[in-house]
Amino acid sequence: MARKKFIAIAGNIGAGKTELTSFLCRKYGLTPFFEPNEENPYLADFYRDMKTWAFRSQLFFLTAKFRLQRQMERSQGTALQDRTLYEDAEIFAKNLHRQRFIDKRDWGMYRDLYETFSQTLAPPDLMIYLRCPVRTLRQRIRLRGREMEQDIPPAYLKRLNGLYEEWFSGYKLSPVLVLPTDKLDYLTNLVDRVDLFQQIEKHL
Template sequence: MARKKFIAIAGNIGAGKTELTSFLCRKYGLTPSFEPNDQNPYLADFYKDMKTWAFRSQLFFLTHKFRLHRELERTPGTVLQDRTLYEDAEIFAKNLHRQRLIDKRDWSTYWELYQTISQSLRPPDLMIYLRCPVVTLKERIRLRGRTMEKDIPTAYLKRLNALYEEWFEGYSLSPVLVLGTDKLDYLTNLVDRVDLFRQIEKHL
């Protein structure tokens, strides 16, 4: 891992992205980059009135992630990102459009902007996809007790999981490592841990 690499971790809410990011950063001495939820000035309004604020909220995330991605490209040493710009568009914004919370005209503007931005970026050297069933996601969300997440409907998590699978079926920007995080226990199980390191190092 001497040469600069860009590792991205993708996955649904509660899939274990932050935990894995922190774990790998400790193991390899990497620079982490976390999801900037608390910086979105539209988020509180969005949760109260999704149809009015969905487009603006997603535009903020796209802009912020674009700037962050650029910064990561310039950061020396290997970097690790918890949730990417691609997920904002391919999963979260697309879900809002399909639920008719972002109308056709706004969606067309958003998607064109996303395509233009993504084509100008250096893709990750490795995309780690954390696959996790909804029942496990629900339990983890309950255990971590974040106020904004406590009332997330099961149907919403199912739709996001379906969009993740759809996205990864056609994803070709970089090598992908798929980890089933409902069964993987790299924190306490030495065999799982060694296997995880081996797979990551094989890609990098």
């Protein structure tokens, strides 16, 4: 019996993670695991006042993603996750710490918890990184119309993009497939779609 696989999709807010997750699940019959944005009771408050709510919001995401990944490990067949706990810690929480929205004491506790969680989890078999410039991210955020996201500053998205590049420059947990989602149209362009499928199948 072939070992079940774990594919992760990484990318900034508005990069197209949920869209690609749904698309690949339809193509390959995968089990999707989506980011629990709607379940986070701190998220709307966080976007209004990042300094007050940053630590609590990130702690929710970290523990929710840990539970989700453990659930994924118990599921049948190949699983596909829309943003992992690695991104929560290495991109979003780290950005908030660097902006001094999460202080040194809370950051130390958060990192201890993250390292404890991550050591107990199996890493992805493939990480798909959706690279996308800030201008395109902002267009997509406006189009999808989530009210709490509409006032996200461009500088915040730019810092996150920088952290993604920094993290992936040293990422060693799994093979990485980088997709420039402002240039690829795998949803309607047959050539882009075939190329995407071939690259995924080569890794898996």
